[in-house]
Amino acid sequence: MLLPGVVYFLVFKYLPMWGVLIAFQDFQPHLGLTGSPWAGFKHFNRFFSDPLFWMLFRNTLVLAVYNLVFFFPMPIVIALLLNELRHELYKKMIQTMIYIPHFVSWVVVVGIVYVFFTTEGGLVNELIAWFGFNKIPFLLSEEWFRTLIISEVIWKETGWGTILFLAALAGVDPSLYEASKIDGANRWHQLWHITVPAIKSTIIILLLLRLGHFLDLGFEQIYLMLNAMNREIGEVFDTFVYTNGVQQGQFSYSTAVGLFKSAVSLVLVVGANYITRKAGEEGIF
Template sequence: MSNGRIGGCITMRSGPAWIRHVRQYKVRLAFIAVVLAYFAVYKYGPMYGLIIAFQDYQIGAGFTESPWVGLEHFRSFLENPDFTRVFWNTALISAYRIAFGFFPPVVLALLLNEVMHRTYQRWIQTLTYLPHFLSWVIIYGMAFAFLSEGRGLVNEWIRGWGGQSINFLTSEAWFRSLLVISDIWKDTGWGAIIYLAAIFGINPQLYEAAITDGAGRWRQIWHITLPGIAPVIILLFILRLGHVLDAGMEQVLVFYNPLVYSVGDILDTWAYRMGILEGRFSLAAAVGLFKSVVGLLLVFAANRLANRWGDGGIW
């Protein structure tokens, strides 16, 4: 124990420095502990179950008694006749989502930031992110009301103009486009919130200096706003690559049907049929582990490229 004199008063400092820090930040640490406990219990704890990917898992035998088969399920998956089709569908749909769906939230955030009337801005922001809270079942119901071949509103318009009805919901040519467009509509407003927060964090003095120098709104966006949110864009893009083989299982399950299996069947839906419907749990676990490894490698590669280009990555 040591004494310290501050402003004529004697203060007592006891114990190691880390104990004093814990006492000082105990409320913040309590919140952090809750988050860490959540991830430990619901995210990292269940990862123990991945061992069934290397076993011939049997429910009655459990993890400990099921026989080990090594990489047999991975070999069976890669050699399956459906592998090329489902992998290509997954990669293509994910690539479409990234190519067409990554930048609309950035554009929306930039446009919202230019709305000077804050009340209008809040109303527009609310209306654009409300679809995020709708389930895919509701969204499919809306798509059916607009796009069904018989009584869909869009096909009513097409027939009214003398055209032929288009089977949007059961057409292989339209299915992937329908997935991407509905995904963009659902999540663009929600994604814009992150970029708006990043924009609000930019130093206002930079804009004041730009106005003094005679820069217009376009130059301010190009030289201040975009560089200011570039680290956030890169960060979210890298994280998005980690889910490149997640093509939206819930959405696909709701939207697809046997007529579009050839273009809509993805890794997740194939693993669902194998694991849940056919009871081949080990094979489904192997597919999930395969996806995770591919996503992890892509994150490492993208992060390394971001650091090499000097724009910074996740670490």
């Protein structure tokens, strides 16, 4: 039973890790991984000395923090609200409705956003104009870029993120709620003193795993939302790797950028796991 999973991780996770070697080479496809000349830290030095580095780092870090602050708590909140519903049919209908956006591709999601927020016939701007105000160029505005990005992520992924939390809530012993009622606890007291502590370990584990992808913001979404007017605030490591690395054939350079992202994520996970264990909670290792 373990064999398919082991083969999957070997083929798609561990074997490709040898590819990071090209970050330290002047990789030439016709020479291959073993024949390309060694370059040491040349591509890392080039990246860190690039004037765009701090812009990319700032943009990526801000969006990553937005994700952590605004998106990460949403599945927890929705799961707690769904857990309070007593009508099973209504509960399942709500769950189904909020799960569906997860299966919609980012191309479709961004297309929907364009239809709603474009200044040329967009529903939101038409309503703004109908009330007598000037249309707002949401899609071309640096001020609205991050808000749109995080709103799209929340709408698309919140429902799917509730699955693990609802599974954890299903394991809470009902007798705890019955005992609390005898002691005079209301619904808020039960939520705060029984429900939330019951899923605390799940929250911590998922937070640690989330930190492992802290700088992974989703290439497709960002790339589709970028344009000449918001690139200064919207360009991140993922889009930079694609436009300046892959499209221009700079494979070693783009791999160096990707390896830097992975190193930052590793430091965050190890640090957060250390703090978690020092606080008396179970970490991921």
